[in-house]
Amino acid sequence: MFGVMFACALGTAALAADPVVCAPGTEMPVMNPAIFDTASPPAQQIESMAWLVMGICAGIFVVVEGILVYSIVKFRRRKAQQGDPVQLYGSNPIELAWTVVPLLIVFTLGLVTIRVIRDVERTEPPEGAMEVVAIGHQWWWEYRYVDPSLPGGQVVIANELHVPVNKPVWLRLESADVIHSWWVPALSGKIDLVPNHTNHLWFVAEKQGLYLGQCAEYCGNQHAGMLLRVVATPQEQFDAWLAAQAAPAVDDQSVAMGKSIFMELACSTCHSVQGVSDGAFAPDLTHLMSRQTIASGVVPLTRDNLRAWLDDPQSLKPQCNMPSLKLSDNELDAVTDYLCTLK
Numbered sequence: 001m002f003g004v005m006f007a008c009a010l011g012t013a014a015l016a017a018d019p020v021v022c023a024p025g026t027e028m029p030v031m032n033p034a035i036f037d038t039a040s041p042p043a044q045q046i047e048s049m050a051w052l053v054m055g056i057c058a059g060i061f062v063v064v065e066g067i068l069v070y071s072i073v074k075f076r077r078r079k080a081q082q083g084d085p086v087q088l089y090g091s092n093p094i095e096l097a098w099t100v101v102p103l104l105i106v107f108t109l110g111l112v113t114i115r116v117i118r119d120v121e122r123t124e125p126p127e128g129a130m131e132v133v134a135i136g137h138q139w140w141w142e143y144r145y146v147d148p149s150l151p152g153g154q155v156v157i158a159n160e161l162h163v164p165v166n167k168p169v170w171l172r173l174e175s176a177d178v179i180h181s182w183w184v185p186a187l188s189g190k191i192d193l194v195p196n197h198t199n200h201l202w203f204v205a206e207k208q209g210l211y212l213g214q215c216a217e218y219c220g221n222q223h224a225g226m227l228l229r230v231v232a233t234p235q236e237q238f239d240a241w242l243a244a245q246a247a248p249a250v251d252d253q254s255v256a257m258g259k260s261i262f263m264e265l266a267c268s269t270c271h272s273v274q275g276v277s278d279g280a281f282a283p284d285l286t287h288l289m290s291r292q293t294i295a296s297g298v299v300p301l302t303r304d305n306l307r308a309w310l311d312d313p314q315s316l317k318p319q320c321n322m323p324s325l326k327l328s329d330n331e332l333d334a335v336t337d338y339l340c341t342l343k
């Protein structure tokens with residue numbers, strides 16, 4: 001488990017190094033993927049339990065190794081000694097001690113574990129929770145905010161989940177293809193996203209900031225390139241963000257050429273831009289420019305990276321499902337300019 005945690009921390013280190021600029025003038029603290037730096041009740045319970053288990057294991061280690069070292073020194077073979085040492089059998093106090101003490105330890109750990117599992121794996125949403133549907137895809141995340149008061153009844157976004165700070169969130173986990181696992185260690189334990197089966201997970205982001213995570217179930221070649229980002233902001237800021245996401249795509253006549261290339265080529269059959277195209281296999285691009293990264297957290301979203309991605313996605317994220325459309329330099333610029341207007 002620690003190996004995985006370490007690998008995850010390394011995987012996101014490049015992006016986590018600097019405070020991330022979310023909106024102009026707003027710097028966000030970054031919560032790294034570490035189970036010992038938590039900011040949500042389920043994650044805190046898992047952290048406390050990890051410390052308890054490690055504390056007990058450390059105690060056992062010290063006692064067992066201590067007795068071992070003592071015995072090696074005290075009962076080592078002496079020069080004058082002949083034959084086997086005296087053999088002892090059937091000491092009732094010793095046998096009782098090494099039966100009863102481990103039983104008590106296992107019993108205690110069992111009870112604590114059952115309690116933590118009951119709290120962490122709820123079957124009902126916490127009171128006042130906001131429900132969001134999370135769908136795992138090879139190799140990116142789709143989120144749906146279902147709310148009848150929104151235009152169209154829902155807002156669909158990709159890869160960067162936004163939540164209000166200090167509000168319970170109830171994630172409904174589904175998969176479009178294979179088994180993935182949603183794991184933002186500072187927020188909650190990991191839960192699998194299983195095809196044709198719905199799982200749930202809950203958390204409360206108690207600090208403002210960007211929480212990093214990682215798909216935690218091997219799901220194919222770009223499993224490591226399926227990074228998780230959760231942005232927790234005050235309620236008013238979240239409401240403004242959600243309203244902006246619910247708005248139709250910007251229609252800028254100055255990039256009509258890029259838009260028509262987007263429509264004529266395969267882009268529009270996979271990607272959805274509200275009011276323009278309705279592809280459902282790839283991330284929704286209606287408000288692409290409101291995100292900080294592309295390719296599910298693999299590279300920062302800049303014009304250069306976007307253009308390089310359109311030119312050859314396979315060089316930034318090998319074996320991802322987006323093909324290179326072999327656009328000319330002019331076409332690349334036109335489509336990049338069009339996408340850059342999708343704020």
Ligand code: CUA
Nearest residue numbers: 180215217219
């Ligand atoms: Cu998705 Cu690993």
